[in-house]
Amino acid sequence: MLMEKGRERDEEMINEGGTLEKYLTFRVGEEDYGISIHYVSEIVGLQKITPVPDVPPYVKGVINLRGKIIPVLDMRLRLGMPERSYDERTCIIVVNVEGDLLGLIVDRVNEVTDIPQEQIEPPPSEEGGFVMGLGKVGEGVKILLDVHKILR
Amino acid sequence: MFDPELLKGFISDSLEMLDEVEPHIIQLQREFEEKGIVNKETLNEIFRLFHSLKGASAFLGLENINKVMHEAENLLGALREGRIKISAKHVEAILLGCDFIRKVLPELQEKGTDKEFEGESQRVIGELRKSLMEPSEDFQEEIPSSEAPKEELTPERVSSTHKKVKTDIRVDLDKLNELNDLVGELVIAETMVVRNPDLKGYRFENFEKAAHQLHLIISSLQDLAMSLRMVPIGGLFRRMIRVAYDTARRSGKEVELILKGEETEVDKTVIEAISDPLVHLVRNAVDHGIELPMERERLGKPRKGLIELEARHEGGEVLISVRDDGRGLDKEAILKKAREKGLIQPGAVIPDEEVFQLIFLPGFSTAKAVTEISGRGVGMDVVKSRVEELRGWVEVKSAQGEGTSVILHLPLTLAIIDGLLVRVGGHIYVLPLYAVKELFPLDLKDITFLPGGKKVIKRHGKLHPVVSLRELLGIREKERNEGEILVLLEQKGKELCLGVEEVLGQRDTVIKPLPKRLGRITGISGCSILEDGGVCLILDVQGILERVGYGNFQHSKEGGEIC
Numbered sequence: 017m018l019m020e021k022g023r024e025r026d027e028e029m030i031n032e033g034g035t036l037e038k039y040l041t042f043r044v045g046e047e048d049y050g051i052s053i054h055y056v057s058e059i060v061g062l063q064k065i066t067p068v069p070d071v072p073p074y075v076k077g078v079i080n081l082r083g084k085i086i087p088v089l090d091m092r093l094r095l096g097m098p099e100r101s102y103d104e105r106t107c108i109i110v111v112n113v114e115g116d117l118l119g120l121i122v123d124r125v126n127e128v129t130d131i132p133q134e135q136i137e138p139p140p141s142e143e144g145g146f147v148m149g150l151g152k153v154g155e156g157v158k159i160l161l162d163v164h165k166i167l168r
Numbered sequence: 169m170f171d172p173e174l175l176k177g178f179i180s181d182s183l184e185m186l187d188e189v190e191p192h193i194i195q196l197q198r199e200f201e202e203k204g205i206v207n208k209e210t211l212n213e214i215f216r217l218f219h220s221l222k223g224a225s226a227f228l229g230l231e232n233i234n235k236v237m238h239e240a241e242n243l244l245g246a247l248r249e250g251r252i253k254i255s256a257k258h259v260e261a262i263l264l265g266c267d268f269i270r271k272v273l274p275e276l277q278e279k280g281t282d283k284e285f286e287g288e289s290q291r292v293i294g295e296l297r298k299s300l301m302e303p304s305e306d307f308q309e310e311i312p313s314s315e316a317p318k319e320e321l322t323p324e325r326v327s328s329t330h331k332k333v334k335t336d337i338r339v340d341l342d343k344l345n346e347l348n349d350l351v352g353e354l355v356i357a358e359t360m361v362v363r364n365p366d367l368k369g370y371r372f373e374n375f376e377k378a379a380h381q382l383h384l385i386i387s388s389l390q391d392l393a394m395s396l397r398m399v400p401i402g403g404l405f406r407r408m409i410r411v412a413y414d415t416a417r418r419s420g421k422e423v424e425l426i427l428k429g430e431e432t433e434v435d436k437t438v439i440e441a442i443s444d445p446l447v448h449l450v451r452n453a454v455d456h457g458i459e460l461p462m463e464r465e466r467l468g469k470p471r472k473g474l475i476e477l478e479a480r481h482e483g484g485e486v487l488i489s490v491r492d493d494g495r496g497l498d499k500e501a502i503l504k505k506a507r508e509k510g511l512i513q514p515g516a517v518i519p520d521e522e523v524f525q526l527i528f529l530p531g532f533s534t535a536k537a538v539t540e541i542s543g544r545g546v547g548m549d550v551v552k553s554r555v556e557e558l559r560g561w562v563e564v565k566s567a568q569g570e571g572t573s574v575i576l577h578l579p580l581t582l583a584i585i586d587g588l589l590v591r592v593g594g595h596i597y598v599l600p601l602y603a604v605k606e607l608f609p610l611d612l613k614d615i616t617f618l619p620g621g622k623k624v625i626k627r628h629g630k631l632h633p634v635v636s637l638r639e640l641l642g643i644r645e646k647e648r649n650e651g652e653i654l655v656l657l658e659q660k661g662k663e664l665c666l667g668v669e670e671v672l673g674q675r676d677t678v679i680k681p682l683p684k685r686l687g688r689i690t691g692i693s694g695c696s697i698l699e700d701g702g703v704c705l706i707l708d709v710q711g712i713l714e715r716v717g718y719g720n721f722q723h724s725k726e727g728g729e730i731c
Contacts, residue, residue, distance in 0.1 A: 067595065078695065087686055118685070
């Protein structure tokens with residue numbers, strides 16, 4: 017079922033001619049990031065994470081999301097920043113990547129923002145591989161991430 | 169286009185029918201060869217199955233299947249009426265028809281049509297016609313005129329084959345899994361209600377009675393949900409008749425396959441997962457195990473080799489064994505090959521059981537020439553890894569000249585494990601209870617620290633390696649200073665003491681797989697949801713032994729020095 021949902025999302029993207037306009041923005045460290053709202057399944061508060069051996073350090077472990085076991089990633093570590101203890105604003109963004117659910121731990125969730133395609137510029141070079149583009153919003157810049165490449 | 173549900177039904181019906189029909193056909197031919205009689209019942213049953221498939225394919229507009237079925241029915245009709253006498257050729261042609269259907273079905277599932285198989289169907293039809301036209305040329309000798317083939321088909325006989333009343337329904341396995349998940353969540357929800365913190369300090373008599381009732385119902389529901397996944401293994405076993413038949417024909421062997429314990433119930437997922445490995449084992453037994461008829465005669469064995477497939481329950485496990493009375497494994501050849509490949513040290517003395525385990529290493533084959541039959545598809549290494557994925561293990565017994573037994577030890581169900589809950593670094597882990605031999609407190613006096621950091625303990629006169637679970641899994645959280653408890657684990661005769669901080673008790677644990685994206689993690693077989701909604705990892709003893717360095721032959725020599 018989830019697979020179908022994922023596919024529907026992809027189809028929607030194609031139907032819209034590749035123009036995704038709504039992004040969920042969040043903060044990690046000193047920068048704002050965004051991911052396409054189509055992949056976001058829900059946002060949950062921090063909960064007890066069960067560590068799993070033999071995985072990259074940014075994979076903090078697994079959590080139970082209403083009976084589903086999903087991996088959670090610390091975005092600070094994933095983005096090459098030092099680890100920080102979690103606080104009351106720390107959130108887990110649950111994304112659906114091709115039918116698999118994945119939790120992203122971020123410092124805080126901001127809002128859903130419209131970013132028109134013409135306001136998005138390609139990243140200057142291969143920025144760790146998973147930056148899709150840079151969205152210019154007002155005075156600021158949102159770093160738009162490609163969820164497919166976050167956990168390989 | 170027709171209803172996809174109908175098509176789905178057709179596909180699963182056809183698969184079932186093929187599984188049923190193939191052993192019948194082979195039996196038919198064997199009886200004819202041995203006793204010169206044709207069993208009318210069997211022939212009618214085959215005819216009926218083909219006929220119903222023909223009808224269904226016509227209804228769904230599957231022309232190519234329909235045409236092939238029609239031609240097969242013609243041939244069967246001629247056999248049934250005694251117009252022609254059955255021979256190996258007819259059997260081959262009918263099996264060809266079965267193969268055709270098997271080939272078309274996956275395509276049918278994807279595209280909903282059999283149009284692309286026009287050419288293929290013509291070829292099969294040609295074969296069927298040919299076998300009908302030149303009847304029984306290999307059987308020129310006088311066939312004993314038994315009364316059976318002449319017997320007329322009376323309406324009563326037809327109806328008797330229809331007697332089988334089916335009271336079961338087909339259920340999507342995904343739905344069953346979902347049901348099991350929901351029941352698992354119900355168990356957790358029950359605890360959350362009954363042990364709700366808001367109730368603390370109060371005693372409600374009626375509430376407790378109701379809660380007890382709820383608990384009884386939920387437990388029965390859980391047992392029932394589990395039992396739904398269990399199916400008899402007979403279907404899978406009967407598919408092996410065809411495998412043995414084909415392999416024997418191609419390799420010029422004479423083989424009889426004996427099935428035992430067909431009624432043994434096994435988790436559906438287990439059956440699906442061991443289907444390919446079982447095919448490989450049966451092929452291997454025919455191809456490498458059983459000798460050629462001439463050679464068998466020379467050795468004073470009956471010409472026909474025996475292969476026995478058996479399933480039985482034993483101590484919380486399902487044992488599936490493939491036993492042949494062939495030449496047995498050549499221990500020297502295996503050792504020679506292992507030395508050539510550098511898998512064992514020259515001069516190392518290895519017990520028989522471990523020598524036989526060498527055949528499961530990837531790329532290991534002692535067959536003098538890889539034949540067309542056994543040289544492709546899954547190898548023994550795949551058999552082993554598939555079984556281990558199911559938390560099982562493979563045992564090999566062999567005596568040269570007398571035969572080989574390969575025994576798959578599998579868990580009764582994949583859904584539940586009887587586990588021992590232990591705590592390390594604030595996290596809970598589950599150990600499979602069947603592997604736990606003993607629990608005892610750690611006393612540093614008993615531990616011997618070896619140079620290089622390894623530790624061993626002497627227990628009941630035997631030395632066991634000691635490893636703390638915290639180190640083994642790289643758990644960073646600090647160890648509490650309560651002193652460890654050692655869990656003595658045993659699998660396949662290998663023992664290990666695992667240090668944990670606390671033992672919480674025994675519990676039936678519902679197993680869930682870890683997310684696929686994390687890949688396979690050695691030593692972890694899955695996870696489970698705890699009553700408080702948290703997740704705990706389920707440890708796999710085989711994997712733990714591998715993490716410690718057991719299971720690998722280069723290391724086992726080191727292990728040998730310790731023990």
